[in-house]
Amino acid sequence: MNPNEDQMLAQLERELFSLQPLPPDPSLMLRLERTLHDPVLDRAPASQKIVPFHKPIAPASVAPGHNQVAWKPWAAVAACAAVATTAVTWKHNQLKELQANSRFVAGGSSSPKSNYIPRNMESKVQGVSSGGLKLDPQRGLMREVRVEFNNHQEYVDPDTGSKLEIRYPSVEEIFVLEPVQ
Amino acid sequence: MEKSSYPSPVINQPDPAWKAWFAQHGSRLLMFARQQTRTEADAEDVLQDAMFRLWRSGMTELGEDGNAQPSLPGAFTQIRRSAIDQARKNIRRANREDRALEMGEMTDIVWFDSTLEQDERAAAIETALKTLPDYYQEVITLKIWGDLTFEQIAETLDIPMNTAASRYRYALEKLRRTLTPAKLS
Numbered sequence: 475m476n477p478n479e480d481q482m483l484a485q486l487e488r489e490l491f492s493l494q495p496l497p498p499d500p501s502l503m504l505r506l507e508r509t510l511h512d513p514v515l516d517r518a519p520a521s522q523k524i525v526p527f528h529k530p531i532a533p534a535s536v537a538p539g540h541n542q543v544a545w546k547p548w549a550a551v552a553a554c555a556a557v558a559t560t561a562v563t564w565k566h567n568q569l570k571e572l573q574a575n576s577r578f579v580a581g582g583s584s585s586p587k588s589n590y591i592p593r594n595m596e597s598k599v600q601g602v603s604s605g606g607l608k609l610d611p612q613r614g615l616m617r618e619v620r621v622e623f624n625n626h627q628e629y630v631d632p633d634t635g636s637k638l639e640i641r642y643p644s645v646e647e648i649f650v651l652e653p654v655q
Numbered sequence: 656m657e658k659s660s661y662p663s664p665v666i667n668q669p670d671p672a673w674k675a676w677f678a679q680h681g682s683r684l685l686m687f688a689r690q691q692t693r694t695e696a697d698a699e700d701v702l703q704d705a706m707f708r709l710w711r712s713g714m715t716e717l718g719e720d721g722n723a724q725p726s727l728p729g730a731f732t733q734i735r736r737s738a739i740d741q742a743r744k745n746i747r748r749a750n751r752e753d754r755a756l757e758m759g760e761m762t763d764i765v766w767f768d769s770t771l772e773q774d775e776r777a778a779a780i781e782t783a784l785k786t787l788p789d790y791y792q793e794v795i796t797l798k799i800w801g802d803l804t805f806e807q808i809a810e811t812l813d814i815p816m817n818t819a820a821s822r823y824r825y826a827l828e829k830l831r832r833t834l835t836p837a838k839l840s
Contacts, residue, residue, distance in 0.1 A: 478826075479831075482831055483824075483827045483828065483831060484832050486830060486834070487799070487827065489776075489780070490780065490795070490799045491832075493767045493769065493777055493800075494682065494767065494768045494769075495682040495683055495685065495686035495766060495767060495768065495800050496682070496685075496686075496765055496766060496767055496768040497682045497685075497768060498681045498682065498685045498699070498702075499699070500698050502681070502685070502702065502703070503674070503677065505699070505703050506703060506706055511736065518694075539691055620672065643734065652657060
């Protein structure tokens with residue numbers, strides 16, 4: 475073996491040892507602590523990301539100008555909260571409060587003059603689960619909540635009475651943060 | 656290494672000792688989690704999940720003070736398993752992450768806590784490390800920053816000890832070739 479090579483590898487090794495890994499954010503310690511205190515609710519970590527909801531894809535049959543349907547995921551979630559089957563059961567007002575307090579950013583269209591009235595808000599809530607904790611500088615300790623539901627809604631055109639069914643390709647999940655009491 | 660059962664009440668009534676243990680090893684554990692995942696958020700999730708698994712598994716070892724403490728090699732093993740599980744789940748999340756990436760919400764994971772003088776060099780090393788194949792990266796990470804022996808690395812990665820040692824050597828050689836001799840000095 476080339477002694478120079480060994481020397482250079484040893485030098486590189488020393489340099490690597492001198493680099494210190496970036497320490498964890500303090501909020502991670504809170505998450506872990508909470509996990510131990512409350513293993514049932516907090517064992518399922520959730521992503522830290524709060525990302526916009528999928529923008530609805532209007533069906534080709536929608537008339538021009540009407541292709542932007544007001545998508546109100548929270549209305550759907552609230553209406554169907556009672557069917558949430560997981561350990562955490564959410565009530566309508568809790569969800570409303572959560573909506574008001576959360577910094578969840580709903581994506582999708584927000585056309586205020588949509589002619590399409592949501593007829594069927596029964597996007598099935600698949601589950602509501604509590605995830606990890608985050609430390610929000612303004613609002614203190616927040617718990618991340620993951621709401622999963624099936625993207626399926628029907629709308630009725632008030633002018634023609636025709637039904638429009640909008641199907642989205644998959645089960646979707648949204649993330650919100652709620653204050654930890 | 657002596658294995659013993661970690662008392663179950665610890666799960667509901669955390670002993671302050673785990674905090675000290677995590678304070679001591681948290682950085683190296685998160686470093687390995689970062690190496691195993693794509694984003695900082697994923698790394699934290701994996702670490703949280705791994706810690707929960709570790710506590711549930713009861714994998715402990717005797718510390719220097721003679722008391723049982725969570726097993727460090729066990730923690731690395733759980734991180735790896737959790738990362739594998741997460742990668743499987745991530746198929747569904749991939750699109751969302753791609754969107755977040757497009758919106759500039761995701762940034763590359765930073766591995767090292769470097770001073771200003773070290774910044775450039777640390778960045779070069781980090782870049783070089785990330786170009787290595789995963790099986791080299793994980794051995795280097797566990798050996799240098801995980802402070803594990805080759806025997807423990809072999810156990811963590813479920814590979815023969817000789818393979819762990821040779822991968823470490825090859826990884827160093829590759830790094831050296833990437834980081835030119837001039838930069839090394």
